[in-house]
Amino acid sequence: MGILIDENTRLLVQGLGRDGSFQASRCRAYGTNMVAGVHPRRGGTMFEDEVPIFETVADAVAATGANVGLIFVPASGAADAIIEQVDAGLPLVVCISEGVPVQDMVTTLAYIEDKPTRLLGPNCPGLIRPSTKGKIGIIPGNILSEGRVGVVSRSGTLTYEAVVQLTELGIGQSTCVGIGGDPLHGTTFVDVLEMFENDDETDAIVMIGEIGGTKEQQAAEYIKNHVTKPVVGAIVGQTAPPGKRMGHAGAIITGKAALASEKIRILEEAGVHVAESPAVIGAKMAEVLGR
């Protein structure tokens, strides 16, 4: 079964600048079926001589049957790109762009609320599923190994760290999902936890959170009531000072609930196996799986 993408995934990439083109190329190299590019001034040309580029998302979807959209456009135009992809009827939209104004996400999330589209991101590394060679985003494919542990995280490079730890211990991954570091984002921990719980390719879950907001608390509540599979958790930012933004727009301690110690306590209460440090996420999973 698997989550979010499968062997029928047909990828559309919007925002084929320097970084977008590089990453789209990496997605293809991993094995993802990229069927369309969108660029307002390069319609009618080809990406890497094989993938047609269209001027609008609607044209691209109509011509190619694309069913997943990936966005690399600059932050100032990211919300507009999300809405264009939603209006074109793409069921899954993944927005990598970092620095999207939060007010843009207020209106965008309200706009898409009753639409059938699922949004992942913004400011996220996307997702990757080794079993179907599907990569929608920027997670480096070479660190993954096929297996049965699902990974969900607010972070990019920290996710890679966790995946490397798992892979080195011989623990493969089913799907790896980055939900993003912004305070307002589409898909949440709870959404992904629900998918992993219902996924017959996933036996256990790694969830990596950080300071700021209360999304980890909501995840803990959901885990306590609905998740039967073992969950290994990690929360970073224990040494962060209050009131300062730690890179991610959402990573800021604004009160007790935002503290790492508070999130760890609530996750442990919900039965999550919280790693003592970010260096032992893989080891914790090995312990939980009895390896």
Add this chain to the structure above:
Amino acid sequence: MNIHEYQAREILESYGVAVPRAGVASTPDEARKLAEGFGGRAVVKAQVHAGGRGKAGGVKLVSSPDEAAEAAAGMLGKNLITHQTRSEGVPVRKVMVAELTDIADELYVAITMDADAKAPMVMASSEGGMDIEEVAANTPDKIVRVAADPLIGLSPYHARDIAMKIGVPIDLVRPAATLITNLARVFQEKDASLVEINPLVVTTDGKVMALDAKIGFEDDALFRHPEIAALEDPEQNDALEQKAHDAGLAYVKLDGGRVGCMVNGAGLAMATMDITKTAGADPANFLDVGGGAAEDKIAEAFEIIVSDSDVEAILVNLFGGILRCDVAARGIVMGANNTGTQMPLVVAMRGTNAEEGLQILADAGLNVTTVGDLGEAATALTQVLSGGSN
């Protein structure tokens, strides 16, 4: 981004929010003239980007123009140290001189972005003039919370409801509601992250007025508000943080830490900071060099870390993706050469061109301990800090 109170006051005034008459002075003489204009009775307030000014001597009530000049002279050109500033304080270059207001009641109203409501949230209270976090902790029922609609904004009836719930006298509910609606407009139209009025006052002559104002803005939206971006006052920021900001680096200085951290990615940067704790030391900073950093940007990041006098060792943790480790390594060597530092480095490099990167560091003759992952980094760091050999 933060701005000064006098700047926030001007923005509010342009949105029709009632504020006391006031002016800004850079010299004691200017302060004297402003106080004269208000008939002598005035309040002189140091303009700094920090709360807690009152207790720190940054707010003085005066009853004559000479007293205003004296109060201004005591603040201007000096550093103000409050519980919110770094230890050396922040420089006072301007004071705001405002007419005194006769207060009948002090209230509180603020607007912030609420991630759970996915919308702006108005927080208001009858308990104005106090530390609102204390009110929230001790008497949470005294705080009213109303979310604005993400598409429509704050409806007038919401604003009237808030005004009534925080005890605005019934004949002043209408102007109070207008004021709250205007605050919501400022928040939305200017991409603010915070609009806080503490206190919002009811005056003895029956007016509702914003007596103090704090406005912060979303850094990510400044590109569409050049008039706001122009209000930035770099002097109010930590010098290293400002240098990093100018270089496009996400950097936060932590007081008293011994281990400088250089990382790509915010989550990994926090993880790396946490790891220094495991090694028995405090991190000196958060630093995310970002995704596609070039050699000179890495060099600048390295120099910023080294120029922090608290730092005794540096933990480098880079996961090459878009960032190439060989480029990063050349940047580190450049930074080390520019500063001439012999500081010990503990380095983890994974991903794109990691081997080349480590080789470049080894060839440069720097004091480097190479590690394979975060766990090894903690162990190596402990050894380095205890003076052990590598």
